[in-house]
Amino acid sequence: MATAGEIGERALIERMLRWITPMPGMPLPFWDDAMAIDLGDGRAVVLNTDMLVWETDVPPGMTPYQAARKAVIMNFSDLGAKGVQPQGFMASLGIPRDLEVESIEEMARGFEAGAREYGGYVIGGDTNEASDIIINGVALGIARKDKIIKREGAKPGDILATTGPFGLTAASFKILLEGLEAPERLRETLAESVYNPKARIVEGIALAESGAATSSIDSSDGLSVSLYDLSRSSGVGFRIKNLPIPPEVEIYSEHHELDPGDLALYGGEEYELVFTVTPGRLEDAREALDAVGCELLELGVATRETGIVMAKNGVENPIEKRGWEHFMGA
Amino acid sequence: MATAGEIGERALIERMLRWITPMPGMPLPFWDDAMAIDLGDGRAVVLNTDMLVWETDVPPGMTPYQAARKAVIMNFSDLGAKGVQPQGFMASLGIPRDLEVESIEEMARGFEAGAREYGGYVIGGDTNEASDIIINGVALGIARKDKIIKREGAKPGDILATTGPFGLTAASFKILLEGLEAPERLRETLAESVYNPKARIVEGIALAESGAATSSIDSSDGLSVSLYDLSRSSGVGFRIKNLPIPPEVEIYSEHHELDPGDLALYGGEEYELVFTVTPGRLEDAREALDAVGCELLELGVATRETGIVMAKNGVENPIEKRGWEHFMGA
DSSP states (O other), X not given: OOBHHHHHHHHHXXXXXXXXXXXXXXXXXXXXXXXXXXXXXXXXXXXXXXXXXXXXXXXXXXXHHHHHHHHHHHHHHHHHHTTOOOOEEXXXXXXXXXXXXXXXXXXXXXXXXXXXXXXXXXXXXXXXEOSSXXXXXXXXXXXXXXXXXXXXXXXXXXXXXXXXXXXXXXXXXHHHHHOOOOOHHHHHHHHHHHHSOOOXXXXXXXXXXXXXXEEEEEOTTOHHHHHHHHHHHXXXXXXXXXXXXXXXXXXXHHHHTOOHXXXXXXXXXOOOXXXXXXXXXXXXXXXXXXXXXOOOEEEEEEESSOOEEEEETTEEEEOOOOSOOTTTOO | OOBHXXXXXXXXXXXXXXXXXXXXXXXXXXTSSSEEEEOSSSEEEEEEEEEEEHHHHSOTTOOHHHHHHHHHHHHHHHHHHTTOOOOEEEEEEEEOTTSBHHHHHHHHHHHHHHHHHTTOEEEEEEEEEOSSOEEEEEEEEEEEGGGOOOSSOOOTTOEEEESSOOOHHHHHHHHHHHOOOOOHHHHHHHHHHHHSOOOOHHHHHHHHHXXXXXXXXXXXXXXXXXXXXXXXXXXXXXXXXOOOOOHHHHHHHHHHTOOHHHHHHSXXXXXXXXXXXXXXXXXXXXXXXXXXXXXXXXXXXXXXXXXXEEEETTEEEEOOOOSOOTTTOO
């Protein structure tokens, strides 16, 4: 009999879903960033749950405060990607008996900071005994059903765009997990992307309000995996023409003879929104993001062919489906 | 600096709450069975989250199917205690890489069974890698705000009642965890209470609809602790006159020279509702429960003095605050 590690996270979820009866009239299908329940008056409760396991998910040097704050960010980010304002956060904690109370209070402060930073509140939680620190977060918000941006909905010809450049976290993980060197200031900038991530909440809401986005996902599993997930849900492919990469990642890549494109595509734990826009509405989407201080960055275009390719100098190369997947990591 | 184990679960939650800004207009305060968010139209989303850690929470002999089903029951039960129909269940799983896929599919079947049994649906979840099996459950339902039964609200003179007798799980844990003997049929009945618990959902809703209940809690932390929690939230004490105990627990206690009252009071993982009723409305509450096939069992009366005492043969003895608390267990 196969193990979880052998089949990987996505196959595992497929196997589990075989046993599940879908709720009638779900505003969001399975395999979207978040879940939703119809309120019957044009609104829906939109929810997400995501677990942070200290041993496998928390990089060296991250404090309990930062880990707790990140548990909020990763859950809020999925709501942001749907264009939904997070209102409540619930934390379920598994903690070892010998953990210092100080660390646990630090986590409470991290939950509070993350929630308040994005206009939400910590509404409660649960504590349990465990051998490792486990932070299970739940985010929820209420939204108009017709404003929720799904993963499905991208059409061939739609513009593919994003809210920010990619690669900072992948470069940082190479330092934190593989011990690669970097000058102190560069290392700090990169580490900040891992220790203190930002969620794109106002950006997602602005896109939803504009009505210009046809699909959206957050890039927490890495850009490549996010593109594949969007492709699968919408039934389109993508031709990438531009890969926005921060100067820090370019400098770092040159120094270590790494491919900056690989860092941008195959990283993870980066919370940008990746979305598609009807071609005629691109300027509306751009203005909506501008109004909240965010530059819309074009990535490429949605295609009828379902493959995902990088187009460069007239040559198209397939982008691998590779990035962060639980149980399959190096 | 103190550790979690030294100060215990309740003190830990108090310390964490110091850092949390309460959401304005919360339909349920902190320290209630569930959390709620106001929908602004007379309704509220009512939620609960509870974690099951295999190592510390799952007794010997319990299957992955039963553990998953129980994760639903424990979360749904808290909604039932508030008089709320659970609609959705979300599961966040932490699983070791070498866990067999078969066990994980069994868990999916357990979630589905638990949810459908009580009229809810599994609406999604999340999988993560962990060194132990962790099942974090979230239950949610939508309810009219004025029908939600809180932990606060009991008045001196109110009748204290419950939906069932106590002690089966405590007796069963003595067999499963301490190796005490019992004849096979008795052992099976007792084990069933642990492996296949029931939630009092229709009973809670019936009580809420009757409008006769002034406060309510589920007894998952044990009867004694639940009485103390109800007392703390409502600012009343309780005089217990009658402790309903199943015949199996009486027989078992006699055999092992145990006090059946101790098993009933200081157990846990038993999902009865413990609630108070305005004296003049007792028959309404009784009829409401009768209509869903449940017998209302009187426990005693709420008192102005905040202590919790057992009254027997004209003598009052204090009931200890003791039962299941994380980090403090034997």
